[in-house]
Amino acid sequence: MSTSIQYEKEWLHMAADGDELAFTHLFHAYKFKLYGFIARLTGSPDTAEDVVQDVFLKLWKERKSLREVDAFGSYLFRMAQNHAINGFRKMAREEVMRREISAGDLPAYSTPQSEIALKETREILHKAIQQLPPRQKAIYLLSREEGVKHEEIARRLRITTGTVKNHMIQALRTLREQLSQHPHSLEIILLPCLVFPFC
Known part of the structure; x- marks a missing residue:
């Protein structure tokens, strides 16, 4: 040896x-x-x-x-x-559901109940995003809604990439906690949590 x-x-x-x-x-x-x-x-x-x-x-x-x-x-x-x-x-799961929730697109297994659930989820998510602290909200929207990379967000906001990551982690944690308080609006569209971003 x-x-x-x-x-x-x-x-x-x-x-x-x-x-x-x-x-x-x-x-x-x-x-x-x-x-x-x-x-x-x-x-x-x-x-x-x-x-x-x-x-x-x-x-x-x-x-x-x-x-x-x-x-x-x-x-x-x-x-x-x-x-x-x-x-x-x-x-990949996060990106799929982000697009579905933001655009209102329905999954292949859509039902009338899932349409209602998706609408409720989208409303809950929107409200939760609006309640984020200003810097977290700005970074989240740039990343998730506009598809801006962390490095570019850091350049625009004149902060470090690590700071961007930390804000995103906190924002996602807050959104997950908010959404977990509304299980009935999520249970239909999640199925076994195949595409939901915060699982």
């Missing part, structure tokens, strides 16, 4: 026991390789940063399982790839 693999095994066992320094060693050993892999996969440096952070955060939360990992590199890259793919699926 090479020295690097031996160290890695030790770090995994130590991290599984809650050793933050050992976990930090694992993070620094793989963060750039993982970032490069995800950036090539997604074509987005911002997404790559998010995936790296999310994956290592999940690893730390589930650190006890690290003791059972044999090939950490393969395990880590597979985990990151799955995370990125799930992110693409979520964004």
Whole structure:
């Protein structure tokens, strides 16, 4: 067994026991390789940063399982790839429903009940958007209604891309909470939550 693999095994066992320094060693050993892999996969440096952070955060939360990992590199890259793919699926669902709610288009499984539900949902969403704090509202509308990328929003508003992301996260969380208070207007059109953006 090479020295690097031996160290890695030790770090995994130590991290599984809650050793933050050992976990930090694992993070620094793989963060750039993982970032490069995800950036090539997604074509987005911002997404790559998010995936790296999310994956290592999940690893730390589930650190006890690290003791059972044999090939950490393969395990880590597979985990990151799955995370990125799930992110693409979520964004696709979000885009489909955003367009349906904004334009009033009905899904293929439309019924009279779903038309009513969609109308109610659109009204609830519109009201919730209007109640967002001014900066969150502006960023949300630029992103979702006008399709402006985060980098361009940041340039227009003279803030960082990270700040744009944080405002979007907060806005989406608020909208999800508002919509969750009206389950009867959503249950028909969601079916098993195939296209709703905040699930």
